[in-house]
Amino acid sequence: MQAMDWLKEAVIYQIYPQSFQDTNGDGIGDFQGIIKRLDYIRSIGINTIWLNPCFDSPFGDAGYDIRDFYKIAPRYGTEEDFEELVKEAHAREIRVVLDFVAGHTSMDNPWFQAEAEKPHSADSNRYIWRNRDFDPATGPQKGDFVSNFFWYQPALNFGYSEITEPWQDPLHAPGPQKNREEMRKILAYWFDRGCDGFRVDMAGSLVKPQDTPASVEATKAIWQEVRAWMDEAYPDRVLLSEWSFPSRSINAGFHLDFMLHFNTPGYSSLFFNGKGTLAPPKDQAYCYFDAEGQGSLDVFLKSYSEQREATRGKGLITLPVGCHDFQRLRCAPRGWDELRCAWVFFMTQAGPPTIYYGEEIGMRFVENLEPKEGSTLAGITAVNAGTDLGERAGTRTPMQWDDSKNAGFSTAPAERLYFPIDPDEDRPTVESQDKDPNSLLNFVRELIRLRKANPVLGTDGEFTFLNTTEQHYPFAYLRELDGARCLVVINPSRHARSVDLRVAGEPCEVLLGQGCVCERHGESLSVTVAGHGFGIIPLR
Structure with missing residues (x-):
């Protein structure tokens, strides 16, 4: 099967391996823990897992500072454990x-260490050295080399599109x-061990100076070269980008891009409510998915429409339900009542x-967790870093499996856990929600089942916004594929909202709904949605 064939049908589950499931009692999740939970993952409807970096690292940035691209971090297991996981x-x-950090390494990487020992050697060219005359007794310091994110993550040298300095x-x-x-050697090494693809961290950061027109084109050319090689040697493997600029990344050869909180606007305006890791856009009083119902769709609709059009027929866009880099969906004041509307949106997207x-x-x-392994975003100029809030620890806490010790995550003493378990006595668990037919977990399972059973809701279906610039609530859009048509209506507000839509077709029985009434009145389809209500409605 070709890469795009299976990726179009993918439902991806991001696993932060150190926080998922510990099996050896050291307080840190591991590969055997993921293996233990594969049946649970499959029960949700997931068919693809993406693991945050699991290669050997000093963990100054939770594994995004790689020491050895060809070695599994011992805290997660061995290469044999990885191969067992894949099997x-x-x-x-x-x-x-897997997660591939293409643009930088750790200072502990042997490549960097070798160049630091012989900075004036002609072979010392993997990194970008501003100053090669540092004190050999102390070694290179901040400013002696170009960094990519934290100062201690030296940028790999992919060249400059415009030369302004002799170095x-x-x-x-x-x-x-x-x-x-x-890069090709690293990818091939793990492809040959069963890996089905890579998500590329900071994919746009290769050629310097970053984000000039010339450097963007040069970086795109590098990835196009990689994609051409993959299509020839590994045609069933995928390349996913953290570029958050689909019109660039997809045209650079990536199969899919994550539309996130940087580069292209829109995601933040939907979900960032002023609490947690990252701040909302400037001058935004309310995000759209907020109970007050005073948000706006304008920024998202414009940005998403432009990116969809620029990538049509070339690649895919995903709007993720959460991420290790910013606050979770349930971030106060957003509560349980508001989550289902967001999930309907996420599970009926076109990617x-x-x-x-x-x-x-x-x-x-x-909130208020002690930072660990670079969880605090401070003093960073990278385009995907926060500036106002910036603590990521609160979204990286251990998975909550049951009501046993440490929520079933680990048998280690509480003080040895990677991060503390959520102290809330009413914290949700997989075990309790699995038993409750009305739980969020089972609601998510039903949404994924509906998506798979109704291709019109999937990746191939057209996605047409129906909201006007004057009316933002409820959120209404049409999905269409091969003659099938489905209306999706979502009201994140706590107040009932109504809208008249100029859309053809008679409403059929609601596939999934809560407080949604839809009736034909002449040329208009009148829809009323209760507070926190939604409807997925086929049209004939």
């Missing part, structure tokens, strides 16, 4: 996607060529859904 996942028809290499110098070749672990049971953003 067991594939046996359940679940694909496995900058052109695009096809030996260093950049070496790194381009190494493959992506679900961050624990969102399916409504895990909350836990």
Whole structure:
């Protein structure tokens, strides 16, 4: 099966491995823990898992500072454990996607250490050295090399599109060529061990100076080269980007891009409510998915429509349900009543859904946790870093499996856990929600089932916004595919809202709904939706 064929049908589950399931009692999740929970993952309707970085690292940035791209981090297990995970996942028809940090490494990486020992060697060209005359007794310090995110993550050298300093290499110098070749070696190594694809961290950060027109085109050319190689050597493997700029990334050869909180606007205006990790856009008093019902769809509709049109027939866009880099969906003041509306939106989007672990049971953003492994976004100039709030710990707490010790995550003493368990006595668990037919978990399962059973709601279906610039609530859009048509109406507000839609077709029995009434009145379809209500309505 070709890569895009299976990716279009994917429902992706993001696993933060250190927080998912611990099996050896050290307080940190591991591969055996993921294997233990594969049946649960499959029961949701998931067919693809994406693991945050699991390669050898000093964990200054939770694994995004890689020491050895060819070695599994011992805290997660061995390469044999990884191969067992892939085997067991594939046996359940679940694909496995890894996280690839293409643009930088750890300072502990042997490549960096070797260049730091011989900074004036002609072979010391994997990194971008501003100053090679540092004190050998102390080694390179902040400012001696170009960094990509935190200062201690030295940028790999892919060249400069515009040379302004003597220490900058052109695009096809030996260093950049070496790194381009190494990228393919790394990908091939893990593809040959069963990996089904990679999500690429900071995919747009390769060529410097970042984000100029020339450097963007040069970075795109590198990824197009990788994609051409993959299509020839590994045609069934996927490349997903953290670029949050689909019109760039898809045209660079990526199969899919995550539309997030940076580069292209829209996501933040829907969900960021002023609490948690990242701040809402400037001058935004209310996000759209807010009980007050005073948000706006304008920014999202414009941005999403532009990105959809620019990538039509070329690649896919996903709007993820949560992420390790920002606050969870259930972040005060957003409560339980508001979650289902958001889930209806996420599961009826035109791209493959992506679900961050624990969102399916409504895990909350836990405030006031001590930072760990670079969880605090401070003093960073990268385009996907926060500036006003910036603590990510609250969205990385351990998965809540049951009411046993440490919520079933680990048998370790509480003080040894990677992060503390949510202290809320009423915290949701998989066990309790699995038993409750009216739980959020079972609601999510039903949404995924409906998506799979009704292709019009899936990736191939057209997506047409029906809201006017004057009326933002309820959110209404039409999904269409091969003559099938389905209206989706969502009201995140606590107040009932009505709208008259100029859309053809008679409403059929609601596939899934809560407080939604839809009637034909001449040329208009009149829809009334209760507070926090929604409807998925076929039209004939």
